[in-house]
Amino acid sequence: MPNVRPVPTVRRRRLGEALRRYRNAAGMTLESASAGVGWLGPKLSRIETAQAHIKPTEVAELLKLYGVGDPEVVVALGGLAKDSRKKGWWQTYSGVVSPAYADYISLESDAESVRAYAPLLIPGLLQTAAYARETIAANATTRSAEEVAALAEVRQARQAVLTRPGGPLKLWAVIHEAVLHQRFAARPAIMREQLQRLLDVAELPNVTLQVMPLAATPHPGGAGGFSLAGFPGPMPDVVTLENLIGATYVEGSDEVRVFADAFERIVAAALSMDDTLALVAQLEERSRK
Template sequence: MTFGQGPTTNRRRLRLSLRKLREDRGLTLEDVRKKMEWSLSKILRIETGTVGISVNDLKVLLSFYEVSDPATVEQLLDLARQSRQRHWASEYREVVSPAYMDFLGYEDDACRITQFHPLVVPGLLQTEEYARAVVIATTLTPVDDDVIEARVRLRMARQRRLFGTLRHRRVRFLIDDDVLHKPLWDQAVIYAQLSRLIDLCDHPEIDVGIVRRDAKVPARLTGPFSLHEFESNLDPDVVYLDNMPNDVALVDDVQVIDRYKRAIVDLFQHADTGGDARVRLLEIRNSFRPSEDHSTEGVA
């Protein structure tokens, strides 16, 4: 499998192709329902990517659409096969939403990821202790401890998968300066989290921007989001809005995504980056010394 083509992306390529084939032929969903003798909900779920489509069903559908070119047929059948492959995070399906599983798939396939969070450190940068505190604090309904721990393990697995090997992609993070001043949890947790951010400033594939406290930029009021950009022009960029630790909402409207891209540019223009970000993080970390054991720490 080539880079940028996991099961989630392949499923999207397939559903977009099938919808285009139907629309190009001037067919409605009702036309397809009558010919295929499927329920309308099944057709809708296939075209929205909620469910996959079997190879046999796809062959019949392509015949109805009069797709006869062998190469095109095989390409679409291959997409159907690949889209049904097991996702690496399948073991966590019971503790996160289906939308979050799709989010993980797009995260896996993106060639560039940009995340902004105005309230907490983005999940891909969190230490395990910080992640556990965030998951507990943002879980509104009572859940068992093993669900909390599973969600934390998933977050750590995301980090290992993203950063553990060179994947020829860029990852950018924007963190509001105010986030780093909030003593929301034990100071040792905050101190360790700041130390992690300082280390990541030296990572060649990571850009960290600290949006300055005095920055008067409207985008600071934007809620948390993640922009996923893809290598192939067959895969339109997407934005995910971060709600709860196990829930996200997809935005795939091109005009809306362009507005998020402009917001990212504005935020980076008002952010400390590179060495300036590292210096700023060191300054903030010095105000969160958890004990005298760290009295000599505070320099690179």
């Protein structure tokens, strides 16, 4: 059977980026590092570009060569190597979940926190089932009704990270006020239920919710929405940008820092959490009339 070239996953990309960063910090070239661990050919280059697997023991060997002795770093990167082939629950939906979307779900499931600016839709982790179905159907114009239903199930299943045992995901979402005024003509109750969902989930201690008011001063969110996944220990954060055909990722530390700084300014321009909940409650009450 011919060798199958591994498809770069977000876990392998994060690991490769981290190993490349530590190699550069040690002042070593690909050739000198490969020689240091007795590797021949382009193996290390392929690992750093997420084109090849690496064993946890090999990760430890490289880090030792680079002078990285922090046990937290060794354990974290070794765990990432071990999990790079791990399949998640979303593999059950492989027929409808694209590789890019699978990468995002993998990121979300590994993350310690997610900071998101949502100018167009309620974030997926906060959507009701009905809202998810309607918005997926509107955006995924080439999908069948069965595929839309399956994608809505996936979106609901993702929300388990907010209540997972041993450490729920910390979610900080800033939603533009215009999103809260959206209406579904055929099913007007959808938005009312969605507003109530926001009020309910905001009671979780790991969820921070803010609304960007229509009258807000200019802020970096004008460039579009994004989500920033944060990871424990030494692992670098990853930014996700979504569009109609999938998602792209920003993984370089300097580029990620741009989005982290932008999110701080977005937060500063948004309503406080108390004012946000008061506005959502007001809109939910109004929707009943």
